[in-house]
Amino acid sequence: MRSRFAIALGSNRRHVRFGAPEAVIRAALTRLAGKKVHVIAASRTVRSRPLGPSRRTYANAAALIETRFEPQRLLKRLKKIEREFGRKPGGSRWSARTLDLDILLWSRGSWASPTLVVPHREFRRRSFVLGPLATIAGDWRDPLSGLTVRQLKARLDRKRPAA
Numbered sequence: 001m002r003s004r005f006a007i008a009l010g011s012n013r014r015h016v017r018f019g020a021p022e023a024v025i026r027a028a029l030t031r032l033a034g035k036k037v038h039v040i041a042a043s044r045t046v047r048s049r050p051l052g053p054s055r056r057t058y059a060n061a062a063a064l065i066e067t068r069f070e071p072q073r074l075l076k077r078l079k080k081i082e083r084e085f086g087r088k089p090g091g092s093r094w095s096a097r098t099l100d101l102d103i104l105l106w107s108r109g110s111w112a113s114p115t116l117v118v119p120h121r122e123f124r125r126r127s128f129v130l131g132p133l134a135t136i137a138g139d140w141r142d143p144l145s146g147l148t149v150r151q152l153k154a155r156l157d158r159k160r161p162a163a
Contacts, residue, residue, distance in 0.1 A: 124142065
């Protein structure tokens with residue numbers, strides 16, 4: 001059975017072959033597409049400030065894909081692509097990286113294993129994820145909250161009163 005996935009793409013380091021982070025994201029989308037994965041839509045790339053200790057600005061995008069892969073098998077493919085782009089397993093969290101690929105949502109609901117949780121645990125709190133995702137899948141509902149991606153983005157964007 002074919003399923004759809006929402007994928008986050010991020011980069012904040014140049015690649016020796018592809019160049020700037022925006023070009024890395026375009027190359028990663030091309031690499032992701034194949035006979036077993038169909039890229040349905042991709043957002044434009046946006047720039048965002050880094051989380052944690054990295055000082056490099058990120059380029060971020062989102063993609064909708066369709067595949068017969070189960071979440072764990074898709075994760076394995078995404079990790080392989082990250083390694084092909086020079087990412088080393090392990091390393092410090094939130095450090096600079098050539099390519100970061102995360103599974104955000106799955107059309108068949110939620111998934112949990114020791115190495116993967118879908119929906120992504122942090123996607124609801126990250127404007128650099130929700131912004132691009134809302135442009136290509138604004139009506140997709142988070143299976144845990146029941147809210148659409150557009151609603152989650154609006155909640156995150158809403159100004160909070162100063163304390």
